[in-house]
Amino acid sequence: MPAGAPASVSRSGASHDASTTLTVDASRPADAPLTGTVQMGSNTSPDGHTVGINSRYLTRNGAPWLPVMGELHYTRVPDAHWDDQLAKVDAAGVDIVSSYVIWRHHEPRAGHFEWSGRRDLRRFVQACARHGLLAFVRVGPWVHAEVRYGGVPDWVADQVPTRSDDPLYLQYVQRFFAQIAAQLAGLWWKDGGPIIGIQLENEYNLTGPQQGAAHITTLKRLARNAGLDAPLYTVTGWDNAVFPRGEVTPVFGGYPDLPWGTLTATAPPNEVYALRFTSRVGGDLGAQTHNSEPGDADAVADETPFLGAEFGGGLPTMYRRRPVLDPDDIAAMLPVQLGSGVNLYGYYMLHGGRNPPGDLSGQESTATGGYNDVPIVNYDFQAPFGANGEAHPVLGKLRPMHLFLRQWGSALATCAVYPPDVLPRGADDLDTPRFSVRANGDRAFLFFNNHVRQHPMPARRGIRFSIKLATRTVELPAEPIDIAPGCAFVWPIGLPLGTAQLRYATVQPVTQLSTPEGNTYVFSASDGIVPEFAFETGSVTDVASVSADAATLTIDEVDGALVVRAVAGDALIVTCSDGKRMTLITLARADAERLSVLPFASQRRLILTDATAFERDGSLVLRSIGMASFDVAVYPPLTRMPDAADANVLAQAPQTGLFQRFTLSVPPVAFDIGVTPLRAARTMPPIVLGGAAKAAVEPTPETFGIAAAWRIDLPEPARMAPGLSNAYLSIRYTGDVGRLFCGADLIDDHFYNGLPWQIGVRNVKIDPHQPLMLTVLPLRADAPIYLDARYDPRPRTNNQVAEVESVRWIPEYEVTISGK
Known part of the structure; x- marks a missing residue:
């Protein structure tokens, strides 16, 4: 007889006079995957390991594979930091590191190539391999990346039609690809290296002379002739992209806001929070070119898997629009996109950075024909790892899902998507519940999202689900629950746990450990929903709580299942019918966000x-x-x-x-930072509307001479910060644009958005013999730009504002623990 006290445990803190059952029919068998629909490269390593692709998912050594990929631009991160940053990426549960090869960073002058220091692509890929990470090389040659001319060097853009089959342009591309191939020799998957993929071009939707799908065919041919040979070749599939059918596979994305847009107010509900059951193509992702004809991505949906490359791990701050993200704005996208069928979750960006020192004209700008204005140096992106490599709070929200995919992604990859019987009318329908099921036979995962950025969602009261699977219908939970606004989760259905059979659980799977005492399974609870495990009767013989308080556990038999209700933070010892024991740990959401799974001792x-x-x-x-x-x-x-x-x-x-x-x-360790006013701001002229977007453009360089200025005195020991892994100048200011100079050199900049501006003293070049100067361009009260209402000073500003509230020195301590 199962152990546990029969104490009553509230399911949601409320009683329900009425309930709502949300239904999904997931009984139709999934289509069998097709093979050979796209022509890829060499996919077998010297020791026989393979990376493959079919019409529904990726494979690794023939088994279904659903990895996580994250973008980290090696040229935007000091090379001395690569090893530690890649170790942190691996600890975050990421499997693949993708990176643009930004042409202008490597060939600033015709025929003069730079591959050293932070530009050392070979050494970066080797570092990925050292940390067990695979690599995806995005060679362009046009990459966007918020870089001038999409990364194409000025000397190329000045003389030839780019992004086309112009013969001279192709000669330059061929030479660039040959240089990349020389740097990466021996590092391809076929050689036993970590490189599994190549992305060609980016956001390509041009259909003029010498353009169109034929240009992508040309780029693939040039890449292969140069020796760029990988198991996967991709292109981006949004904004009416064009590409050759059967030669590449499209990848997709979505962002929680549109900083490249022109709205100066809060954006309407974004589609990234609504599950998609038809087209894989998201809306406006900021392509700098336009194509009025339908693209090619939907036409190959039955031939290629739903792969992602640019699901926003954050957002860039652009001059005219500066949204600030909350962690749940990013985290809620995961159950939505995975629940829509995504079988590779790729972040852009996973890791922020800064443009290489000395390249002070390399940013995208309206002055050079770009669609947007971005900072000259800073590329923080509000990413999980910021410009200095520091972990932002969003990381803790994402890591449990990454760990889930490492453990159960192979099972999820084979699952088809099934929509609910009642669908929302559109992205702006906040009343209809948003959920889906991915199923394969009688095994399934339930995806639910009740969060939409900046648009409050209602509480869902008295909810149950009814999921029709191949041979049975599963109803859950045993009693109705309330789902709070902002809640998003993934719940398992029909999941084997060792020899026990879990009919369902109202907690999210995270990972599994093997210990001498048996397997341990880790789950994450949702706030306000009591953890409930329903085991098929006969598959377990005993359940006990580790807690000394037996009242934390209740067990009932419901519809042929043993329903165990626990408390977040508790652990259960489960004895299976074969006598084996396993441990179930259910973490409260706050603790799940503090969790890493690492090899230690x-x-x-x-x-x-x-x-x-x-x-x-x-x-x-x-x-x-x-x-x-x-x-x-x-x-x-x-x-x-x-x-x-x-x-x-x-x-x-x-x-x-x-x-x-x-x-x-x-x-x-603490230091006092001296801040001395140098000059007050002069009157800021009105912001000009213009550029391709006909919206606010960044002021001209001459305008910055009216900025207010302060001298920052950083003591010599603080600059070196002995015994610390890093230290940060944390600047809180109010204005339009902040810039930090060391002597005459601009070392960092920031478009005001209300967040503290963090500068790692080991991430920028600070010359101890030169003074530090902070300048703040005034923000006009009538500036036609978007700021988050939480941080917008303009309602309290009569004319203009340029103020520094504080400059702090914040140490980053490091402790190394040996378990040997």
Whole structure:
């Protein structure tokens, strides 16, 4: 008889006089995948490992594969930081690193190539391999990337028609591709290297003379002739893209706001929060060219899988539109896109950065014919890892889903998409529930989203689901629940857990660990929804709570299932019908956002901490910004007390549940920053409307002479920050554009959006013999730009504002823990 007290546990904190059952028919068998529909490159490594593609999903060694890919531009990150940043990327649950090869960064003058330092593509790809990461090389030659002329060097754009089969342009492209091939020799998958894919061009929808799909065919031929040979060849598929059928596979994307748009008000509900069941093509993704004819992507939907390359991990800040994202704005996209059938989740960007020092004319700008104005240097993107490589809060929201895909992505990849019986009328229908099911036979995953950026969603009260599968109908939960505004989740149906059969659970799967005591399965609870596990009767014989309080667990038999209701934060010990035991850990959402899964002390372990955690040379590295004391919890527990380099105090704390806890303290480091006014701002002229968008354009260079200015005095020890992994100048100001100079050199810039401007002292070149000067261009009260209402000072501004509220020096502490 299963253990557990029969205490009553509220399901949602409310009683329901009426309930709503949301229904999906997922009983139709999925179409069998087709092979050979696209002509790819060499896909077998010397040791026989393969990367493949069919009409529905990617494969690895013949098995279905649903990886996570994230964009990191190597030329925008100091090469001394690559190893640690890639280790953090791996710890974030990302499998593939994609990166543009930005032509102007490598051939600034005709025939003069630069492949050293942060431009060392070969060394970057080798670093990816060292950290177990695969690589996807996006060679362009036109890449966009918010770079002048899409990365095409000025000397090319000045003399030939680009993005076409113009013979001279193709000669230059051929020479560039040959240089890339020389840098990457021996690093392709067929050679045992990590490179599995090549993207050609970007946002290509041109159909004029010497253009169109034939140009993509030409680029693929040039790439292959140069030796750029990979298992996958892709192109972007949005904004009416054109490409040759059967030669490449399109990839897709979507962003939570449109900073390239012209609205100066809050945008309407964005389609990235509405599941799509017909076209894979998103709306406006900011292509700089236009094509009025339908593109080619939908025509090949039955021949190619639904792959993503540019689901916004954040957003760029553009001069005329400066949205600020909340973490859930990005996190809610995952259940929507995966629930729409995406079988490769690719972020743009995963990691921010800065344009290479010295290239002060390389940004996209309306002055050089671009559609947008972006900062000269800064490319933070509000990405999971910022411009300095620091972890932004959104990372904790995304990592549990990445871990889920590492564990169960192969099962999800084979699942077809089934829409609900009642569909929302459109992206602006906030009343109809948004959900889908992906199923394969009697195994399924339920995807639900109740979050739309900047548009409050209603609470869904008294909800149950009825899912018709191949041979049965599953209804869940046992009693109606309330789903709060902002809630988004993935729930498993028919998921085997070892020899136990889980009919359903109202918690999100995260990962699985193998321990000497048996398998451990980790789940994440949704706020306001009690964790419920329904096991098929006969597949388990006993369930007990690890908690000493037996009232935290209730068990009932409902419709032939053993329904176990637990409490977030508790763990269950489940005995299967074959006598094997397993552990189920259900983390509260806040703890799931602190979770990493890393190799430590000879096995994979769960690590709970507010610090950024990653592995380096077999040790656990913890980085804490601003906090000299922090804690870390570990499961399974270590058998001996670890050693912590650089920690003043490492102490074991009382154990919480199954987790072993430690507290760490390092000597705090602090410096006072001097801020001295140098000059007040002069009167800012009206913002000019113009450019291709006929909207606000960035002021001319001469205008910046009216900016207010301050001298920043940074003590010499603070510049070097000994014993720290980094330190940040954190500037809070109000104005239009901030710029930071070291002597006469512009080392960083920032379009005001209300967020603190963070400058890593080890990410920019600070000459200790030169003064630091901060300038702030005034923001006019009538400036026709969009700012988030939370941070918009204009309603309180009579004429203009250029103020500095604070400049702080924030240390980033690092502790290395050895488990040997």
